[in-house]
Every structure is written in C-alpha cells, then in structure tokens.
Amino acid sequence: MNTYDLIVIGSGPAGQKAAIQAAKLNKRVAVIEKTKETGGSCVFRGTIPSKTLRENALRIKNMRQNAAIANFELTEDTELATLITRLDDVLKAHDSYLSSQLTRNGIDVIHARAKFLSSTQIEITKVDGEQHTLNTEKVVIASGSFPRKPPNIPIDHEHIFDSDSILSMLYLPKSLTVLGSGVIASEYASIFQALGVKVTMIDKYPAPLGFLDRDLTDRFVHSFEEMGGKWLGEHLVTKVDWNGFDAVVTECEDGTIVKSDKLLCAAGRLANVKDLHLENAGLSLNERGLISVNEQLQTEQKNIYAAGDVIGPPSLASASMEQGRRASCNAFGLKLGEMQQTLPAGIYSIPELSSVGISETQAKEKYGDIIVGRARFEEIARGQISGIQDGMLKIVCDKQGQKVLGVMIIGEGATELIHIGQMALLSHAEVDIFVESIFNFPTLAEAYRVAALGVIEQREKMTKTGSS
Numbered sequence: 069m070n071t072y073d074l075i076v077i078g079s080g081p082a083g084q085k086a087a088i089q090a091a092k093l094n095k096r097v098a099v100i101e102k103t104k105e106t107g108g109s110c111v112f113r114g115t116i117p118s119k120t121l122r123e124n125a126l127r128i129k130n131m132r133q134n135a136a137i138a139n140f141e142l143t144e145d146t147e148l149a150t151l152i153t154r155l156d157d158v159l160k161a162h163d164s165y166l167s168s169q170l171t172r173n174g175i176d177v178i179h180a181r182a183k184f185l186s187s188t189q190i191e192i193t194k195v196d197g198e199q200h201t202l203n204t205e206k207v208v209i210a211s212g213s214f215p216r217k218p219p220n221i222p223i224d225h226e227h228i229f230d231s232d233s234i235l236s237m238l239y240l241p242k243s244l245t246v247l248g249s250g251v252i253a254s255e256y257a258s259i260f261q262a263l264g265v266k267v268t269m270i271d272k273y274p275a276p277l278g279f280l281d282r283d284l285t286d287r288f289v290h291s292f293e294e295m296g297g298k299w300l301g302e303h304l305v306t307k308v309d310w311n312g313f314d315a316v317v318t319e320c321e322d323g324t325i326v327k328s329d330k331l332l333c334a335a336g337r338l339a340n341v342k343d344l345h346l347e348n349a350g351l352s353l354n355e356r357g358l359i360s361v362n363e364q365l366q367t368e369q370k371n372i373y374a375a376g377d378v379i380g381p382p383s384l385a386s387a388s389m390e391q392g393r394r395a396s397c398n399a400f401g402l403k404l405g406e407m408q409q410t411l412p413a414g415i416y417s418i419p420e421l422s423s424v425g426i427s428e429t430q431a432k433e434k435y436g437d438i439i440v441g442r443a444r445f446e447e448i449a450r451g452q453i454s455g456i457q458d459g460m461l462k463i464v465c466d467k468q469g470q471k472v473l474g475v476m477i478i479g480e481g482a483t484e485l486i487h488i489g490q491m492a493l494l495s496h497a498e499v500d501i502f503v504e505s506i507f508n509f510p511t512l513a514e515a516y517r518v519a520a521l522g523v524i525e526q527r528e529k530m531t532k533t534g535s536s
C-alpha cells in the first residue's frame with residue numbers, strides 16, 4: 069500500500085488542488101503534511117488570520133470615525149487575541165472542510181515530514197519518529213515558503229517579528245516599525261495603524277507596492293499617513309536591535325533612528341524546502357532560492373512538478389490553487405489551455421487595493437499614447453451613502469479609447485470589484501461595455517461606468533479635433 073501514482077508534499081492551496089485534481093483522474097494520491105493541521109500557511113499563518121484581524125481593525129477604524137456618536141478607544145494593553153475573534157472558529161471550519169474534502173476524494177492524508185530519497189521514493193517521518201518509505205510515479209512539491217531573514221535583523225519573535233510570528237504578539241503594541249513595502253508589509257502596517265498603533269513603515273524604495281500603479285500607491289500612502297502612520301521611503305536600514313529595556317531601535321544609512329515597541333520584518337519569502345533533501349531527487353534551488361519550473365510546472369526532473377509559493381511570484385493563494393491543479397493535469401497528460409496571465413492582484417490593506425492588467429505607467433511605456441478614465445467613490449451615490457472618501461477606480465485604455473488595458477481600484481470592496489474589470493479584459497471587451505450595461509444602483513460598481521464615460525468623452529473630443 070506504500071505505492072502511489074502521485075505524492076503531494078504540503079497541504080496548502082497548491083497541494084490540496086493538486087491532490088484533488090489527481091484523485092478526480094482516478095489516481096492513487098497521498099498528501100504529506102508536516103503539521104497536524106491541513107491547509108498550509110495560507111490558513112494558519114497567512115491569508116486567513118491576517119484578514120480576520122483586518123476585519124476587526126476596519127470596525128475599530130469606523131467606530132473611531134464615528135466618534136461623534138460613540139467615543140471609542142481600545143483599552144490599554146489590549147490582547148491581540150481579542151482582536152482576532154472568531155479566528156479559531158474560522159480555522160476549525162476550514163480545517164475540517166479541507167480534510168473531509170481530501171478524504172472524500174479517497175486521498176491519503178499523512179501528517180509527517182517528507183524527504184526525498186530519490187526522485188520516486190519519499191521517506192516520511194511522523195512526530196513520534198515512526199518512518200516509512202513511499203514509492204511514487206509522480207510528485208508535486210507544494211511545500212510553500214517561509215519569511216526571508218536578512219542577516220542584520222535579529223528576529224527573536226518576542227520584540228522583532230516576521231510575518232509568520234507577528235500575530236503571536238500577546239498585546240497590541242503602542243508602536244510598530246514595519247520593514248518592507250510589499251504586500252504583507254503594507255497590509256500589516258495599515259491594519260495595525262487602523263487599530264491605533266503608531267506605525268512607521270521603512271523601505272529603500274520611493275513608494276510601497278512598486279508593482280502597482282503610482283496613483284494607487286500615492287493614495288495608499290496618503291490614507292496611511294492620514295490615519296497617523298509614517299512612510300519612510302528611500303531609507304536603507306543598516307541595523308536593528310532590541311535595546312534590552314524598552315524599545316526596538318532601527319538605524320538607517322542616513323542616520324535616521326526609529327524607536328518602537330515592536331518591529332515586523334517583511335522582507336520577502338523563500339522556498340520552504342529545508343527538510344526535503346532536494347539533492348536526493350536531483351533537484352536544486354535557483355539563484356532566487358526557489359524551485360524552477362517550466363510552463364508545465366515541471367521541474368528539471370520530468371516526474372516532479374512544483375506549484376505555489378515554492379516556485380515564487382505571484383505567491384498568492386489564488387494562483388497557487390490553479391498552479392496545483394495544473395501541475396496534476398500536466399503530470400497525468402490532461403490537455404489544458406494556457407494558464408491565464410491576466411491575474412488580479414489583491415492587497416488587503418486599509419484601504420484595499422486591487423489591480424488587473426497593466427498600470428498607466430506600463431501602458432505608456434508599451435503603447436505611448438493612452439487614455440485613462442477615473443471615478444472617485446465620493447462622486448458616486450454608493451460612495452456618498454457609505455461615506456467613502458479614499459476610493460478611486462481607474463480604467464486604462466489604448467489610444468483609440470476602446471481596448472481596456474488595465475483596471476486599478478483603491479477603496480473598500482476593491483478586491484471584489486476588480487473581477488468585473490478582469491472579465492472585461494479576459495473577454496477582450498471594449499470600454500463601452502461598462503456604459504452599455506446596466507449595473508445595480510446604488511453600487512460601487514457604478515464607478516466602472518463613470519470611469520468609462522470619462523474615457524469615451526476624451527475619445528470623442530479627440531475624434532472631433534482629429535487628433536487620434
């Protein structure tokens with residue numbers, strides 16, 4: 069019984085979908101997961117816990133904004149656990165749903181540490197030390213990622229945290245320094261700031277979330293600073309230390325010193341392969357510390373595939389699931405179309421940010437002239453009703469003002485609203501579709517119509533003046 073068609077290493081989003089897809093192809097499948105839970109870091113240390121905290125941070129921010137009705141302040145020494153209420157319920161529900169989905173599909177879920185003995189043999193070690201060797205035809209490595217630890221940042225998980233340990237803080241600190249300006253850094257920085265923590269975000273780049281449209285990131289920084297946060301761009305951190313008494317001290321190259329109760333280092337993530345002994349399977353990591361795969365998600369060993377964070381960007385649960393599914397389809401010869409490159413980016417900061425397609429800057433670089441339409445949420449009925457001040461939707465079109473090249477949104481609901489733009493891009497719809505369709509009223513989706521009207525107006529002006 070120790071022989072499988074497919075062994076999947078890791079039970080995160082990539083591993084689950086890889087296993088279920090193979091089981092649906094009537095393959096004998098085992099998932100090896102080293103922790104006692106099922107769901108990966110997505111469920112236990114990443115997406116779900118951070119979004120649960122965010123939900124309460126938003127409520128608290130809204131209560132503060134409504135101070136005229138209720139003068140709301142968090143008590144001194146608020147326990148972090150009280151701000152992640154319902155997390156246990158969410159996790160238990162998720163864990164039992166995922167486990168039953170795997171077992172329902174006849175998949176063996178084995179809680180053990182996996183290690184390659186060869187490209188077709190995997191040794192598993194359970195917590196009690198019991199060991200077995202499993203044989204397999206194919207393997208999907210879906211072992212995820214872990215936070216990168218820069219050598220000058222002494223992460224102790226007590227004063228200086230990484231993104232896996234930040235939610236293990238017992239109490240809400242009074243101040244927090246966040247090193248980094250990527251998705252995880254921006255999410256946690258704005259969430260803690262909304263909770264009333266004095267947050268300083270530091271990075272060497274001029275703006276956070278450099279892969280996004282600059283309009284969006286400028287607005288994000290503005291909202292963050294309006295809540296009381298501080299963004300220190302173009303600052304190179306040289307040293308971080310806990311002073312042994314009352315503060316974490318961060319020193320920058322230009323002499324800037326920032327003191328805070330706690331520090332979060334969010335400096336990227338690396339492939340989580342330390343137990344795997346990849347060399348036994350004839351595999352190695354690339355220069356970015358990740359597993360390289362081809363378009364089929366196949367590694368340099370023909371029977372071994374890899375999916376999810378272990379292969380690097382976009383490093384999202386959403387993309388990991390699809391990669392996992394595709395890895396299994398490819399492994400067992402099921403023909404697939406090309407994987408969509410039009411992936412939406414969703415950043416659950418406060419306010420939320422989302423984008424699909426190309427940004428205004430990228431569009432200018434690629435096509436020269438373009439037309440951009442904008443809608444501010446405070447100008448549309450739903451935005452006014454909900455009192456949304458920092459929302460904006462932007463549509464980037466080709467120079468004829470027809471083809472949609474990208475959509476960018478900032479403001480609550482951005483990560484849901486973006487899918488309308490994504491569908492327009494995927495179906496190669498012209499911008500007119502947003503005007504010709506009737507949306508519910510009053511909704512934030514009406515912003516698509518307003519921004520599209522802006523594009524059409526510019527297009528018509530150009531046609532009249534003959535400048536297109």
Ligand SMILES: Cc1cc2nc3c(=O)[nH]c(=O)nc-3n(C[C@H](O)[C@H](O)[C@H](O)COP(=O)(O)OP(=O)(O)OC[C@H]3O[C@@H](n4cnc5c(N)ncnc54)[C@H](O)[C@@H]3O)c2cc1C
Pocket residue numbers: 077078079080081082083100101102103107108109110111113114115116118180181182183210211212213231232252340341343344375376377378383384385386387388416
């Ligand atoms: C703070 C934070 C917030 C995030 N927010 C979002 C978000 O809002 N939206 C989004 O789409 N993504 C988000 N992500 C990213 C998302 O969590 C990851 O992209 C996703 O979890 C990757 O899935 P995976 O299956 O590749 O790996 P993981 O979910 O990391 O799962 C890998 C599993 O492999 C197991 N494993 C590792 N080595 C072994 C071994 N030798 N033997 C057996 N098992 C092993 C691990 O225990 C783990 O359970 C967030 C991440 C973080 C850190």
